[in-house]
Amino acid sequence: MTITGSPEAESAATAPGEPATDRITRIRLSLVHLPLHTPISDAKVLTGRQKPLTEVAFLFAEVGTESGREGLGFSYSKRAGGAGLYAHATEIAPELIGEDPHDIGRLWQKLVWAGASVGRSGLATQAIAALDIALWDLKARRAALPLAKLLGAHRDSVACYNTSGGFLSTPVEGILENATASLSRGIGGIKVKVGHPDSATDIRRVEAVREHLGEAVPLMVDANQQWNRATAQRIGSVLERFDLTWIEEPVDAYDTEGHAALAGKLDTPVATGEMLTSIGEHRDLLRAGACDFVQPDAPRVGGITPFLRIAALADEHHLDMAPHFAMEIHLHLAAAYPRTTWVEHFEWLEPLFNERLECREGRMVVPDRPGLGLSLSDQSHAWTTEQTTVGHRTT
Structure with a gap:
Protein backbone atom coordinates (compact mmCIF):
# COMPACT_ATOMS: atom_id res chain seq x y z
CA MET A 1 0.00 0.00 0.00
CA THR A 2 1.32 3.40 -0.98
CA ILE A 3 -0.42 6.24 0.79
CA THR A 4 1.70 9.35 0.37
CA GLY A 5 2.14 11.17 -2.91
CA SER A 6 -0.75 9.76 -4.96
CA PRO A 7 -2.21 12.06 -7.66
CA GLU A 8 -5.61 11.79 -6.02
CA ALA A 9 -4.25 13.11 -2.73
CA GLU A 10 -2.49 16.03 -4.39
CA SER A 11 -5.66 17.19 -6.16
CA ALA A 12 -8.21 16.46 -3.45
CA ALA A 13 -9.11 19.93 -2.23
CA THR A 14 -12.51 20.49 -0.67
CA ALA A 15 -15.08 21.38 -3.30
CA PRO A 16 -17.88 23.92 -2.61
CA GLY A 17 -20.69 22.23 -0.73
CA GLU A 18 -18.59 19.16 0.13
CA PRO A 19 -18.99 17.91 3.71
CA ALA A 20 -16.20 19.20 5.92
CA THR A 21 -15.99 16.09 8.06
CA ASP A 22 -13.84 13.09 7.22
CA ARG A 23 -12.64 9.97 9.04
CA ILE A 24 -9.21 8.43 9.48
CA THR A 25 -9.30 4.87 8.16
CA ARG A 26 -5.66 3.80 7.98
CA ILE A 27 -2.21 4.68 9.26
CA ARG A 28 1.04 3.24 8.03
CA LEU A 29 4.04 3.50 10.38
CA SER A 30 7.58 2.91 9.17
CA LEU A 31 10.94 2.83 10.94
CA VAL A 32 13.69 3.95 8.57
CA HIS A 33 17.43 4.03 9.29
CA LEU A 34 19.29 6.61 7.21
CA PRO A 35 23.05 5.88 7.10
CA LEU A 36 25.53 8.76 7.05
CA HIS A 37 28.35 8.56 4.50
CA THR A 38 30.93 9.52 7.14
CA PRO A 39 30.64 9.24 10.95
CA ILE A 40 30.45 12.71 12.45
CA SER A 41 31.51 14.07 15.84
CA ASP A 42 30.66 17.14 17.84
CA ALA A 43 31.79 18.18 21.31
CA LYS A 44 29.72 15.46 22.99
CA VAL A 45 31.89 12.86 21.28
CA LEU A 46 35.16 14.57 22.17
CA THR A 47 34.12 14.69 25.84
CA GLY A 48 33.35 10.96 25.75
CA ARG A 49 29.62 11.32 26.37
CA GLN A 50 28.53 9.95 23.01
CA LYS A 51 29.86 7.86 20.15
CA PRO A 52 30.24 9.30 16.64
CA LEU A 53 26.94 9.55 14.78
CA THR A 54 26.64 6.98 11.99
CA GLU A 55 22.91 6.97 11.22
CA VAL A 56 19.61 8.71 11.98
CA ALA A 57 16.43 6.73 12.72
CA PHE A 58 13.13 8.08 11.38
CA LEU A 59 9.56 7.27 12.31
CA PHE A 60 7.27 7.99 9.36
CA ALA A 61 3.48 8.18 9.69
CA GLU A 62 1.24 8.09 6.62
CA VAL A 63 -2.36 8.88 7.50
CA GLY A 64 -5.23 8.16 5.08
CA THR A 65 -8.94 8.97 5.29
CA GLU A 66 -12.18 7.60 3.90
CA SER A 67 -12.33 10.43 1.36
CA GLY A 68 -8.97 9.43 -0.11
CA ARG A 69 -6.91 12.22 1.41
CA GLU A 70 -3.48 11.49 2.77
CA GLY A 71 -0.82 13.13 4.96
CA LEU A 72 2.82 12.43 5.76
CA GLY A 73 4.69 13.19 8.97
CA PHE A 74 7.91 12.12 10.62
CA SER A 75 9.93 12.19 13.79
CA TYR A 76 13.54 11.14 14.31
CA SER A 77 16.15 10.00 16.79
CA LYS A 78 19.94 10.10 16.73
CA ARG A 79 22.06 7.24 18.14
CA ALA A 80 19.30 5.63 20.23
CA GLY A 81 15.53 5.70 20.54
CA GLY A 82 14.28 4.96 17.04
CA ALA A 83 12.89 1.56 17.95
CA GLY A 84 11.21 3.12 20.99
CA LEU A 85 9.52 5.79 18.88
CA TYR A 86 8.19 3.13 16.53
CA ALA A 87 6.98 0.88 19.34
CA HIS A 88 5.12 3.67 21.13
CA ALA A 89 3.55 4.92 17.90
CA THR A 90 2.22 1.45 17.06
CA GLU A 91 0.54 1.29 20.46
CA ILE A 92 -1.22 4.65 20.30
CA ALA A 93 -1.96 5.03 16.56
CA PRO A 94 -5.19 2.97 16.75
CA GLU A 95 -6.65 5.80 18.85
CA LEU A 96 -6.92 7.84 15.64
CA ILE A 97 -8.92 5.33 13.60
CA GLY A 98 -12.44 6.63 13.01
CA GLU A 99 -11.56 10.16 14.15
CA ASP A 100 -12.06 13.36 12.16
CA PRO A 101 -8.54 14.43 11.08
CA HIS A 102 -9.50 18.10 11.31
CA ASP A 103 -9.63 17.92 15.13
CA ILE A 104 -5.87 18.09 15.46
CA GLY A 105 -5.69 19.76 18.86
CA ARG A 106 -8.11 17.30 20.45
CA LEU A 107 -6.38 14.34 18.80
CA TRP A 108 -2.99 15.47 20.10
CA GLN A 109 -4.42 15.46 23.63
CA LYS A 110 -5.99 12.05 23.03
CA LEU A 111 -2.67 10.57 21.95
CA VAL A 112 -0.83 12.13 24.89
CA TRP A 113 -3.26 10.66 27.40
CA ALA A 114 -3.25 7.29 25.66
CA GLY A 115 0.41 6.96 26.66
CA ALA A 116 0.50 9.24 29.69
CA SER A 117 1.86 6.57 32.01
CA VAL A 118 5.24 6.93 30.29
CA GLY A 119 5.09 10.72 30.39
CA ARG A 120 3.89 13.75 28.46
CA SER A 121 7.26 14.72 27.01
CA GLY A 122 10.37 13.04 25.67
CA LEU A 123 10.05 9.83 23.67
CA ALA A 124 6.30 9.60 24.22
CA THR A 125 5.51 12.91 22.55
CA GLN A 126 8.24 12.50 19.93
CA ALA A 127 6.31 9.43 18.74
CA ILE A 128 3.13 11.52 18.65
CA ALA A 129 4.97 14.13 16.55
CA ALA A 130 5.00 11.96 13.42
CA LEU A 131 1.23 11.52 13.63
CA ASP A 132 0.55 15.16 14.47
CA ILE A 133 2.70 16.42 11.59
CA ALA A 134 0.93 14.02 9.23
CA LEU A 135 -2.43 15.49 10.29
CA TRP A 136 -1.22 19.03 9.59
CA ASP A 137 0.17 17.93 6.23
CA LEU A 138 -3.18 16.32 5.43
CA LYS A 139 -5.06 19.47 6.43
CA ALA A 140 -2.90 21.67 4.20
CA ARG A 141 -3.21 19.21 1.31
CA ARG A 142 -7.00 19.29 1.72
CA ALA A 143 -6.86 23.07 1.41
CA ALA A 144 -4.47 22.76 -1.58
CA LEU A 145 -2.03 25.08 0.23
CA PRO A 146 1.59 24.81 1.33
CA LEU A 147 1.63 24.32 5.09
CA VAL A 366 8.90 27.78 0.63
CA PRO A 367 7.70 25.27 -1.99
CA ASP A 368 4.35 25.84 -3.67
CA ARG A 369 3.36 22.19 -3.34
CA PRO A 370 0.42 21.40 -0.99
CA GLY A 371 1.20 20.49 2.62
CA LEU A 372 4.84 19.86 3.38
CA GLY A 373 5.27 19.13 -0.32
CA LEU A 374 6.97 15.78 0.31
CA SER A 375 6.63 12.18 -0.85
CA LEU A 376 8.75 9.23 0.22
CA SER A 377 11.41 8.00 -2.20
CA ASP A 378 12.23 4.45 -3.23
CA GLN A 379 15.41 4.81 -1.18
CA SER A 380 13.42 5.48 1.98
CA HIS A 381 11.53 2.23 1.38
CA ALA A 382 14.84 0.39 0.89
CA TRP A 383 16.05 1.67 4.27
CA THR A 384 12.83 0.65 6.05
CA THR A 385 13.46 -1.92 8.79
CA GLU A 386 10.00 -2.11 10.42
CA GLN A 387 6.53 -1.34 9.08
CA THR A 388 2.93 -1.82 10.19
CA THR A 389 -0.48 -0.68 9.02
CA VAL A 390 -3.31 0.25 11.39
CA GLY A 391 -6.86 0.27 10.05
CA HIS A 392 -7.80 -0.57 6.48
CA ARG A 393 -8.32 0.91 3.03
CA THR A 394 -11.93 1.67 2.25
CA THR A 395 -13.45 0.40 -1.01
Missing part, protein backbone atom coordinates in the same frame (compact mmCIF):
# COMPACT_ATOMS: atom_id res chain seq x y z
CA ALA A 148 3.22 27.76 5.58
CA LYS A 149 0.28 29.38 3.77
CA LEU A 150 -2.25 27.41 5.79
CA LEU A 151 -0.61 28.62 9.01
CA GLY A 152 -0.43 32.21 7.77
CA ALA A 153 2.94 32.90 6.17
CA HIS A 154 4.86 36.09 6.89
CA ARG A 155 7.35 35.41 4.10
CA ASP A 156 7.89 33.16 1.10
CA SER A 157 11.51 32.36 1.94
CA VAL A 158 13.58 32.09 5.12
CA ALA A 159 17.23 32.92 5.80
CA CYS A 160 19.17 29.66 5.99
CA TYR A 161 22.53 28.46 7.27
CA ASN A 162 24.44 25.22 6.85
CA THR A 163 25.53 23.03 9.76
CA SER A 164 26.43 19.68 8.18
CA GLY A 165 29.78 20.93 6.84
CA GLY A 166 31.17 22.22 10.13
CA PHE A 167 31.49 19.32 12.56
CA LEU A 168 34.51 18.92 14.84
CA SER A 169 35.37 15.68 13.03
CA THR A 170 36.01 17.72 9.86
CA PRO A 171 39.49 19.26 9.47
CA VAL A 172 39.42 23.03 9.15
CA GLU A 173 40.44 22.80 5.48
CA GLY A 174 37.39 20.65 4.85
CA ILE A 175 35.16 23.12 6.68
CA LEU A 176 36.39 25.93 4.43
CA GLU A 177 35.69 23.83 1.33
CA ASN A 178 32.25 22.91 2.64
CA ALA A 179 31.48 26.54 3.41
CA THR A 180 32.37 27.61 -0.12
CA ALA A 181 30.18 24.84 -1.53
CA SER A 182 27.26 25.83 0.71
CA LEU A 183 27.42 29.47 -0.29
CA SER A 184 27.56 28.46 -3.95
CA ARG A 185 24.30 26.54 -3.44
CA GLY A 186 22.58 29.72 -2.30
CA ILE A 187 22.81 29.09 1.45
CA GLY A 188 23.28 32.28 3.43
CA GLY A 189 25.19 31.45 6.62
CA ILE A 190 27.64 28.93 8.07
CA LYS A 191 27.63 27.25 11.48
CA VAL A 192 30.67 25.47 12.89
CA LYS A 193 30.96 23.25 15.93
CA VAL A 194 33.08 24.26 18.92
CA GLY A 195 33.66 22.69 22.33
CA HIS A 196 37.02 21.10 21.58
CA PRO A 197 38.86 20.07 24.77
CA ASP A 198 41.59 22.51 23.70
CA SER A 199 39.85 25.88 23.55
CA ALA A 200 42.73 27.34 21.53
CA THR A 201 41.80 24.90 18.76
CA ASP A 202 38.26 26.27 18.78
CA ILE A 203 39.51 29.83 18.45
CA ARG A 204 41.85 28.96 15.58
CA ARG A 205 39.10 27.15 13.69
CA VAL A 206 36.57 29.95 14.10
CA GLU A 207 39.16 32.54 13.13
CA ALA A 208 40.03 30.59 9.97
CA VAL A 209 36.37 30.30 8.97
CA ARG A 210 35.69 33.99 9.61
CA GLU A 211 38.71 35.00 7.52
CA HIS A 212 37.59 32.67 4.76
CA LEU A 213 34.01 33.96 4.73
CA GLY A 214 34.75 37.64 5.19
CA GLU A 215 32.77 39.92 7.47
CA ALA A 216 29.51 39.94 5.51
CA VAL A 217 28.59 36.24 5.76
CA PRO A 218 26.65 35.27 8.92
CA LEU A 219 28.63 32.87 11.12
CA MET A 220 27.32 30.84 14.07
CA VAL A 221 29.03 28.47 16.51
CA ASP A 222 27.58 25.54 18.47
CA ALA A 223 29.13 24.10 21.64
CA ASN A 224 26.55 21.31 22.02
CA GLN A 225 26.22 21.89 25.79
CA GLN A 226 29.81 20.93 26.56
CA TRP A 227 31.09 24.05 28.37
CA ASN A 228 30.55 24.81 32.03
CA ARG A 229 29.48 28.31 32.99
CA ALA A 230 32.99 29.67 33.55
CA THR A 231 34.33 28.24 30.29
CA ALA A 232 31.35 29.53 28.35
CA GLN A 233 31.88 33.02 29.73
CA ARG A 234 35.62 32.98 29.03
CA ILE A 235 35.47 31.56 25.49
CA GLY A 236 32.31 33.47 24.66
CA SER A 237 34.12 36.71 25.48
CA VAL A 238 37.02 35.77 23.18
CA LEU A 239 34.63 34.88 20.36
CA GLU A 240 32.96 38.31 20.50
CA ARG A 241 35.51 39.67 18.02
CA PHE A 242 34.25 37.38 15.26
CA ASP A 243 30.84 39.11 15.09
CA LEU A 244 28.90 35.87 15.46
CA THR A 245 25.18 35.68 14.73
CA TRP A 246 24.87 33.50 17.84
CA ILE A 247 26.58 31.08 20.22
CA GLU A 248 24.47 27.92 20.47
CA GLU A 249 24.01 25.72 23.54
CA PRO A 250 27.08 27.02 25.37
CA VAL A 251 26.09 25.17 28.58
CA ASP A 252 23.85 22.24 29.48
CA ALA A 253 20.45 22.48 27.79
CA TYR A 254 18.67 22.35 31.15
CA ASP A 255 20.89 24.95 32.82
CA THR A 256 18.42 27.76 32.34
CA GLU A 257 20.15 30.02 34.88
CA GLY A 258 23.51 29.49 33.20
CA HIS A 259 22.13 30.40 29.79
CA ALA A 260 20.39 33.45 31.25
CA ALA A 261 23.57 34.65 32.96
CA LEU A 262 25.55 34.28 29.76
CA ALA A 263 22.89 35.99 27.65
CA GLY A 264 23.02 38.91 30.07
CA LYS A 265 26.81 39.30 29.84
CA LEU A 266 27.69 38.68 26.19
CA ASP A 267 27.04 40.99 23.29
CA THR A 268 26.84 37.91 21.06
CA PRO A 269 23.30 36.49 21.05
CA VAL A 270 22.76 33.15 22.79
CA ALA A 271 20.69 30.41 21.10
CA THR A 272 19.24 27.30 22.75
CA GLY A 273 16.13 25.16 23.09
CA GLU A 274 16.65 22.32 20.60
CA MET A 275 16.94 19.60 23.26
CA LEU A 276 13.79 20.57 25.16
CA THR A 277 10.81 18.29 24.67
CA SER A 278 7.79 20.14 26.06
CA ILE A 279 5.96 23.45 26.10
CA GLY A 280 6.62 23.81 29.83
CA GLU A 281 10.39 23.52 29.43
CA HIS A 282 10.35 26.22 26.77
CA ARG A 283 8.12 28.42 28.92
CA ASP A 284 10.66 28.25 31.76
CA LEU A 285 13.50 29.02 29.34
CA LEU A 286 11.78 32.11 27.98
CA ARG A 287 10.63 33.43 31.34
CA ALA A 288 14.23 33.30 32.56
CA GLY A 289 15.47 35.39 29.61
CA ALA A 290 17.87 32.55 28.81
CA CYS A 291 18.25 33.11 25.08
CA ASP A 292 18.07 35.60 22.24
CA PHE A 293 17.25 32.95 19.61
CA VAL A 294 14.92 30.13 20.63
CA GLN A 295 15.42 26.85 18.76
CA PRO A 296 12.42 24.55 19.18
CA ASP A 297 12.35 21.26 17.28
CA ALA A 298 8.84 20.20 16.16
CA PRO A 299 9.55 16.44 16.18
CA ARG A 300 11.11 16.69 19.65
CA VAL A 301 8.35 18.75 21.27
CA GLY A 302 5.57 16.54 19.95
CA GLY A 303 4.73 17.97 16.56
CA ILE A 304 3.38 21.13 15.01
CA THR A 305 0.55 21.53 17.52
CA PRO A 306 2.84 22.18 20.53
CA PHE A 307 5.40 23.97 18.33
CA LEU A 308 2.80 26.63 17.50
CA ARG A 309 2.18 27.23 21.19
CA ILE A 310 5.93 27.61 21.77
CA ALA A 311 6.13 30.03 18.84
CA ALA A 312 3.34 32.13 20.38
CA LEU A 313 5.27 32.26 23.68
CA ALA A 314 8.46 33.25 21.85
CA ASP A 315 6.64 36.01 20.01
CA GLU A 316 5.28 37.35 23.30
CA HIS A 317 8.88 37.50 24.57
CA HIS A 318 10.05 39.33 21.41
CA LEU A 319 12.51 36.56 20.54
CA ASP A 320 13.97 35.57 17.21
CA MET A 321 13.65 31.92 16.19
CA ALA A 322 15.88 29.32 14.55
CA PRO A 323 14.19 25.88 14.63
CA HIS A 324 16.54 22.92 14.93
CA PHE A 325 17.19 20.35 12.16
CA ALA A 326 14.36 18.90 9.95
CA MET A 327 14.33 21.78 7.46
CA GLU A 328 11.62 19.97 5.50
CA ILE A 329 9.20 20.75 8.35
CA HIS A 330 10.72 23.83 9.92
CA LEU A 331 10.88 25.86 6.71
CA HIS A 332 7.08 26.13 6.83
CA LEU A 333 6.97 26.91 10.55
CA ALA A 334 9.70 29.54 10.31
CA ALA A 335 7.92 31.19 7.39
CA ALA A 336 4.82 31.55 9.58
CA TYR A 337 6.69 33.17 12.51
CA PRO A 338 6.32 36.98 12.64
CA ARG A 339 9.84 37.83 13.81
CA THR A 340 13.34 37.15 12.48
CA THR A 341 13.82 33.48 11.63
CA TRP A 342 16.52 31.15 10.37
CA VAL A 343 16.23 27.58 9.13
CA GLU A 344 19.02 25.02 9.47
CA HIS A 345 20.22 23.39 6.25
CA PHE A 346 21.08 19.69 6.49
CA GLU A 347 21.19 17.76 3.23
CA TRP A 348 21.17 14.48 5.15
CA LEU A 349 17.42 13.90 4.72
CA GLU A 350 17.32 14.53 0.97
CA PRO A 351 17.55 10.84 -0.07
CA LEU A 352 14.34 10.12 1.87
CA PHE A 353 12.17 12.26 -0.39
CA ASN A 354 11.47 12.69 -4.09
CA GLU A 355 11.44 16.49 -3.78
CA ARG A 356 14.21 19.01 -3.04
CA LEU A 357 14.14 22.37 -1.29
CA GLU A 358 15.60 25.33 -3.14
CA CYS A 359 18.05 27.88 -1.69
CA ARG A 360 18.54 31.23 -3.40
CA GLU A 361 20.51 34.30 -2.37
CA GLY A 362 20.93 33.12 1.20
CA ARG A 363 17.33 32.01 1.69
CA MET A 364 15.37 28.76 1.54
CA VAL A 365 12.27 29.05 -0.61
